[in-house]
Structure formats: structure tokens, C-alpha cells
Amino acid sequence: MVRPYAMTRGRTSHAVQHRLDLIAVVVTEPHVDDPEEDHALAPEHVRIVELCRDTPQSVAELGAELDLPVGVVRVLVGDLVDEEMVHVTRPVPPAELVDESILRDVINGLRAL
Amino acid sequence: MILGRTERGKPPVEPVTLKILVAGGFGVGKTTCVGAVSEIKPLRTEEVLTEAGRPFDDTSGVESKSTTTVAMDFGRITLREDLVLYLFGTPGQDRFWFLWDELATGALGAVVLADTRRLEDCFAAVDYFERRSIPFVIGVNCFEDAARYPPETVRRALDLDPDVPVVLCDARQRESVKEVLVAVVRHAMAYAAEHRQAVTT
Numbered sequence: 001m002v003r004p005y006a007m008t009r010g011r012t013s014h015a016v017q018h019r020l021d022l023i024a025v026v027v028t029e030p031h032v033d034d035p036e037e038d039h040a041l042a043p044e045h046v047r048i049v050e051l052c053r054d055t056p057q058s059v060a061e062l063g064a065e066l067d068l069p070v071g072v073v074r075v076l077v078g079d080l081v082d083e084e085m086v087h088v089t090r091p092v093p094p095a096e097l098v099d100e101s102i103l104r105d106v107i108n109g110l111r112a113l
Numbered sequence: 114m115i116l117g118r119t120e121r122g123k124p125p126v127e128p129v130t131l132k133i134l135v136a137g138g139f140g141v142g143k144t145t146c147v148g149a150v151s152e153i154k155p156l157r158t159e160e161v162l163t164e165a166g167r168p169f170d171d172t173s174g175v176e177s178k179s180t181t182t183v184a185m186d187f188g189r190i191t192l193r194e195d196l197v198l199y200l201f202g203t204p205g206q207d208r209f210w211f212l213w214d215e216l217a218t219g220a221l222g223a224v225v226l227a228d229t230r231r232l233e234d235c236f237a238a239v240d241y242f243e244r245r246s247i248p249f250v251i252g253v254n255c256f257e258d259a260a261r262y263p264p265e266t267v268r269r270a271l272d273l274d275p276d277v278p279v280v281l282c283d284a285r286q287r288e289s290v291k292e293v294l295v296a297v298v299r300h301a302m303a304y305a306a307e308h309r310q311a312v313t314t
Contacts, residue, residue, distance in 0.1 A: 022201070054125070056125055064155065091129075091132075
């Protein structure tokens with residue numbers, strides 16, 4: 001049992017995070033080869049880099065997958081953004097989506113489930 | 114992690130992500146509803162009490178206790194490789210309302226699940242979404258031992274605007290929950306179209 005914020009060295013926020021949305025998508029940069037060689041990274045950093053390499057995933061999914069509180073994931077992702085090992089795609093606000101056919105695609109996709 | 118690694122120069126698909134909230138009183142079927150259409154994952158958020166819970170939590174003398182854990186349900190529905198819908202079950206307890214703001218920001222819309230035996234449990238959620246202008250539908254979860262009421266009766270009891278959809282549903286049934294979610298998306302589309310009109314006229 002480790003106190004959750006131990007791995008963030010007590011930090012509860014990060015300059016780049018701007019409260020990263022729960023559904024913001026984390027994508028590993030293609031040039032990142034072997035994050036384990038970077039000894040400045042915690043094992044959790046490495047896992048995020050590996051998880052988001054093949055399947056970019058949301059902050060919420062990373063929290064569930066790594067069993068870490070969302071706040072911790074935000075700090076760790078912020079570190080990785082600083083290191084240019086991942087980038088984050090912020091979700092499109094719904095107000096900017098509605099003109100597009102995306103919502104129709106959502107309806108069709110739900111029906112086809 | 115060598116197997117399955119994406120070839121260099123072929124970036125993975127970055128999906129468009131959307132979220133719909135599932136709200137309602139304790140025991141109304143929020144978890145069941147999310148689970149009917151997606152694989153549920155538990156999500157923990159640690160909130161720093163000095164920021165989030167200041168009005169409620171007196172930590173003087175126990176300064177080391179600086180965070181509180183809140184668990185919520187969330188599910189992922191992959192509609193297409195490049196289109197993902199997330200469902201978030203909102204925490205039921207009133208003292209976690211501060212989390213709603215984060216969940217609600219950027220949400221496409223919401224389902225407010227209602228149980229006709231204790232309709233008052235969903236008043237708070239209805240108020241919240243009305244005040245934030247977040248499009249929502251009422252999903253009346255038809256429990257087997259509860260009396261059935263027509264949607265119009267529920268609408269009157271909740272004092273809803275005429276355009277808010279009221280849908281009878283069974284939170285255990287995948288098809289039923291799918292229809293509720295489709296109703297949310299449709300309502301969000303109509304809501305946005307109406308607002309655009311209001312801005313241009």
C-alpha cells in the first residue's frame with residue numbers, strides 16, 4: 001500500500017494539465033522507443049507510455065487501468081507531456097460538434113451495438 | 114510490449130471522444146444502466162480536501178488527511194475506431210457535488226434515471242442540469258414492483274420543460290438503455306439547433 005501521491009512526489013497538480021479532461025486522449029509520441037531506459041521515470045510513467053502507444057486512451061481509462069486516482073494520472077501525464085513522450089488531444093466541446101455528422105454517427109453506432 | 118507494436122510512421126488512431134452522464138438518486142440503477150451497454154470500470158478520484166471539501170471537512174488538527182477518495186462508475190462504448198462514447202455514473206452523495214462540475218464540463222448530455230416510487234430523489238439532478246443548460250432526458254426505470262405511470266404524469270410531477278424527453282426504460286436491458294442514449298443524443302442535437310437559432314435571431 002503506497003499513498004497515491006507518493007509517486008507524484010506529493011504534487012497534486014501540474015503546470016500543463018489545466019485540469020485535463022477525463023476524456024482527453026493521451027497519445028504516445030511515435031519517436032519514443034524504450035521509456036524504461038529513462039531512469040527519471042516512475043514505473044507508472046512507463047506503463048502510461050506503453051499503454052498509449054498502440055491504443056491512445058483517455059485519462060479516465062488510464063486511471064481505471066492503472067488503478068490510480070485521476071488526480072495522480074493527471075500529474076504523471078503532465079510529466080510525460082513535459083518530456084515530450086506523449087501528447088494530449090483535448091475533447092472537442094459538444095457545441096462545436098453539433099454542426100457535424102458526428103452525432104448522427106453516434107446514433108447509428110449506438111443502434112448497431 | 115514488442116508484439117503488436119505499431120510500426121513506425123503509422124500513428125495510431127486518435128479517437129473523437131464524447132461523454133454522457135448518468136445521474137439519479139441512490140439505488141436507482143445508474144451502475145446497472147452503465148453496465149448494460151459497456152464494460153464497467155471503477156474510477157477513483159482523489160480530491161484535495163483543502164480545495165474541494167472546505168465547506169464540509171474540518172481538517173484542522175488532522176492536516177495530514179488532505180485527500181478524500183470518491184469512486185464512480187464509468188464505461189466505454191467504442192462506436193468506431195475513431196469514435197468513442199464514455200458513460201459516467203455521477204456520485205450519488207450530495208457531498209460530492211463538486212465532482213459534478215468536472216464531469217459535466219464538455220458533456221454531450223445526461224440521463225437522469227428516475228424511480229416513480231421516490232421521484233424526489235432525482236430533483237437535485239434535474240435542477241443541476243437545468244441550471245447548467247446541459248441537455249438531459251429522464252429515463253424512468255420501470256422497476257417490476259413499481260406502479261407504471263405515463264410519461265406525461267412524470268413530466269408534470271417533475272415540472273419539466275415541454276421539450277425534455279421522458280423515456281420509460283429498463284436499466285437492465287441493453288436495447289432499452291441504447292434507446293435512452295439515442296434519445297440523449299437526439300435531444301442534444303435539437304437543443305443545439307434551437308440555441309443556434311436563438312443566437313442568430
